[in-house]
Amino acid sequence: MTKELERDLGLYAVLAISIGAMVGSGIFILPALAVDIAGPAVILAYLLAGAIVLPAAVSKSEMATAMPEAGGTYLFIERGMGPLLGTVAGIGTWFALSFKGALALVGGVPYLLLLFDVPPSVTTPVALALAVLLVLVNLLGAKQTGRLQVGIVIVMLAALVWFVIGGVPSVRGSNYAPFFTGGAGGLLEATGLVFVSYAGVTKVASVAEEVSNPDRNIPIGILGSLVFTTILYALIVTVMIGVTDPVTIADSDTPMALAADATLGTAGVIAVVLAAILALVSTANAGILSSSRYPFAMARDDLVPDAMATISDRFGTPSNSITLTGVVLLLLIAFVPLLEIAKLASAFQILVFVLINLAVVAFREGSAEYEPSYTAPLYPWMQVAGAVGGLVLLTQMGTVPLVGAVVLTAAGVGWFAVYGRNRVDREGAAVDAVRRQVGRNAVDRTRETIDVVERDHRVLVALDHELSKEEERWFVRIAAAVARANDGEVVVARFEQVPDQVSLTYASETESPADVRFEAQTSELDAEFDVPVSSGTIVCHDVRHAIVNYADHEEADLLLMEEAASPAGLRGLLFGSDVEWVLRHAPCDVSLLNPGANGLGECDVVGVLSDEGPYDPAKIAVADAIAVAAGGSIRLAYAGRGDASDIEGKTLRDYHAAVAALCSVPVESCVPFGDSLRNGASDDLSDADLLVVSAAERTNDAIAAYLTGTDSPVLVVHQQESELRGRLARALERRLF
Structure with a gap:
């Protein structure tokens, strides 16, 4: 008898997983890089990135209510666009989330060093220790993971709200001039950079099989967390720039702590540092939770070995999938320079969000069984806008991230060709949607x-x-x-x-x-x-x-x-x-x-x-x-x-x-x-x-x-x-x- 995952994640856990997956490197690490590119206009960059993420968020909400199963992005793209692109999305997103989780752990250590007098050489050992701890927590079960996530997010948000409220009186208007330091190109480049800050908004869909009342909790959790986080990002960056010179922010490894020191003093620095550590640990925790479900879902579709679909008899979790994800996470922390890798993962994440928007169109236009309880509004214009916006951002990411996305895509195609092609006999809803359109075009020509x-x-x-x-x-x-x-x-x-x-x-x-x-x-x-x-x-x-x-x-x-x-002989041949x-x-x-x-x-x-x-x-x-x-x-x-x-x-x-x-x-x-x-x-x-x-x-x-x-x-x-x-x-x- 096939085992199924227990549905024990409620609305608060869903909100916590989604918010915790976003509020991490996106606000504690990336603002320094984004300000250097766009100046004060980075505030608009966060708002614009949130707007571009919105179509993918509502599209994923729709598909998650139609298919509340483990796998999230992989599942939706595999069912919508076919097993080939599903394999590419599954493997690529798995690596991207692992990269982001590793970056969050390593990026949190500089904040930790502000509290303790320790040498920089301890950065990697501490990050490895945190990674091992989080892998063990995920092995114990989704309920424990969800409860941990709720606690982390409550403490983290309390500190961030204090930062915003306490910093508003110290805001200086002169810090926002000139506003468009980098021009339109700088704004778009910064938007592409901070886009990854919102990648976690749809992570909860990857654990949809473990969400109670998914028809209600998934759309509310995804859309609610996106709106809340977008507003929070804009307020934090507004205060950060308003109380600290943008040039100083751009040169700092801990921009949030620098801004807190200018407005809240030592107590504020301690609160922000604790929030940063919790946020980055939360990001890594949510990354392990969601990314480990990709090999699990792919194994059930015969695209990776069956061992990845094994569910622990004791804890009810996909132990092999979590363990493999943990091993990859540890290797990345120990051996890979993560900042550039995170940029590569961001570019691939944008591409995946484009595919998510197209997958909804494929489901609706095809004849596959598809009955979502929540439907995305403004169809198909919202999906078209999301896909076009994502492609525009891809052009602003630079050569190296684009090449990296191509390499990850080629790796997914290669794996499918070697392992998956002979094991699956399915086609995505997009194929049927195209087939129907080909048929309609042929009927129109026949009618004429x-x-x-x-x-x-x-x-x-x-x-x-x-x-x-x-x-x-x-x-x-x-x-x-x-x-x-x-x-x-x-x-x-x-x-x-x-x-x-x-x-x-x-x-x-x-x-x-x-x-x-x-x-x-x-x-x-x-x-x-x-x-x-x-x-x-x-x-x-x-x-x-x-x-x-x-x-x-x-x-x-x-x-x-x-x-x-044809005549015989040479004449017929020629x-x-x-x-x-x-x-x-x-x-x-x-x-x-x-x-x-x-x-x-x-x-x-x-x-x-x-x-x-x-x-x-x-x-x-x-x-x-x-x-x-x-x-x-x-x-x-x-x-x-x-x-x-x-x-x-x-x-x-x-x-x-x-x-x-x-x-x-x-x-x-x-x-x-x-x-x-x-x-x-x-x-x-x-x-x-x-x-x-x-x-x-x-x-x-x-x-x-x-x-x-x-x-x-x-x-x-x-x-x-x-x-x-x-x-x-x-x-x-x-x-x-």
Whole structure:
């Protein structure tokens, strides 16, 4: 039986975890660096960073109520954007939180040194000792962790509030001038730097599986802590700059203590130092608590070894995951220069927040089961603003952080390729959202193709050898159906090739028995169809050039020919068949008819066969016209499609239903979906009287194999305008659909 985590974190614990995860290095360490960049405008930098975090906060709140499970950021991105990006987000965020936790512990030691007369060499040993203690606390259970967090946050906030209230009377207005020392660029750079101060706002989502009443406590905890912390940050920085010269702040390792000394004296310094130590320990504690849940959640999704999902029988915590996180934390403290690493983690955190905003869009636009009890307001504009704002900040982080984010991303991709790809068979909601959009675009193009009736639509039937009356009837029937659907006419032309030594004038003036038979049988066929049918013989030296030139002369909208195999030998290898040449150079759409072994009979069932992509609009339009003329129906099928998930099946069913609604005849979708999906479509189209495929799909292995094994007539449709979309666009459609 699978063990589950106990839900014992209440609202106060949620608020404490979120506030404690934010109020740490963001206010005790970073202001000195930010003031050096932006001057007094750092106050706006904190407010702007909070505003940019807000979309990700409400998005994460929404997803946390829909999926209150351990894993947080990883879980939401994995479910929304797919296992690949989920792996990148999980591993990257795990490292980023570990980096930030280690930075908080090491950054807190300078404040500790203000109280004790100890050498700087004790910084690392003290940080290591604190890290070991916090790992042990987390191993004991989330309840103990939550209670510890509440106590730390209460004491810390009391000291910070005292700092603000006690410092306001000493504020000097002259310290804020000039305000925009670094200009707009400095403001944005400082905003990117302090952005990490708010990264902890959504950490509570990573322990959502342990939160009681998550539908209420998670949104209130996340949004409440963000608003409170943003205001607190702005007030603290305002007081800090107002009571101390900005240049002095920029040169200090303990800016908060420096400001407290200027307003509150020794007692204030002691209070701020204690608050700083508690805050930074709180940040590290929340980091261990939340980051350890990422390997835990990833293990349950088979993206990391199963050992990371083991829950302790004694304490009910993911002991292996916490232990691994603790080991990484200790190694970072002992061996890695953390300031630059923290900047790298900040850049990756911004990227993760961008993905969080996109994940909400993926869930809402896709067809995955998604029922949040809280929904983000102003959708999708808030998510778009958050994603764009995050990307703008990324451009202000500098080269090294961006390169670091790329390296972390590459590491996640590499791990998934080596370990996860062969263990998971899932797709994110974003894939289905894109698939649905591809389907909607294809339906729109199909609607335009079917609904636009072109008056005087001319279909040219090009015959390059003598056919019997029945054989010619097959081609005229197809041409007449398309022409009738567009209030057009049919032109049947027989192309007679003569040697180069023979004058075309002489050849055209000489009527052969074949010419007589052609004129006679075409006249008889004209009476069978309720569209105008005209005919003529074209004498030429080169059939393929003559066909293209005549189609251009007649302003043909569709050219119908007999499909022919490429010639054997070197000529076929180098030049292909005349038909292939015509496909490339024709001034209009082209259809190729292969009557099959038994010829074209009644078209009661017109089968439309496709590969993995959406159906070409021209293919649907032609099939509909033929089925209408025959009083038949259309059957949609795929060839060689692998097993589809239930989500994919629902999207494909909706797409087929939309296509069917555009047609004038009954349309049947003969592709089973979900667990019952069969490979191939041979059984489904075995009784089709005519198969319609796209020229671009003939090289598809599954379709080529199917067409080789069937005796049914095949109509190949080539839409010239589709070539403008390019092969890449069609390949992407097939891949995504």
